[in-house]
Amino acid sequence: EDKVVQSPLSLVVHEGDTVTLNCSYEVTNFRSLLWYKQEKKAPTFLFMLTSSGIEKKSGRLSSILDKKELFSILNITATQTGDSAVYLCAVRIQGAQKLVFGQGTRLTINP
């Protein structure tokens, strides 16, 4: 069964800290890995990763994929209270149409 596991499940840090969120996967036929940020309602797209070792960056957020070890990390530097959200990792299977989601990491940034 295809599985995506995120850790930690919950993380509370102070504003200005750097955080690393983890996503590991076991799937039959990997195609791509996506990161989403979910605040109050809809997940909003952050990154899509398909190749190992190539860092994707957007402002203070960055992500990288390791296809050999089957994991990805999402880094957030100089965190702000607006970064508080649930971060979801999802894997797309080759040939399949669905995304398999992890359970999410709830990140809380305290001022």
Place this chain on the structure above:
Amino acid sequence: DSGVTQTPKHLITATGQRVTLRCSPRSGDLSVYWYQQSLDQGLQFLIQYYNGEERAKGNILERFSAQQFPDLHSELNLSSLELGDSALYFCASSVGEETQYFGPGTRLLVL
């Protein structure tokens, strides 16, 4: 704002009833996906339509059905509702089969 719209935002109904959730994809997107998000299950893929035809099925109950119309909007029909159907229902769309953009969701409460 992802460009995906969903109505209604909230829906409260009783067990045994039937409801219809509506989704309009982003302009130009041919694929529509439906997901269910409950507290204990996380985001679960239900079904996908591509240009009016069913493309993939996930963990969708027989009491649930969906369709995509010629104007590409989609409807998810939930019947014989049970308490356990209470959840957030998301629609997502994509132009091809890669990044999916999520709508704001419909929160369904079955009493």
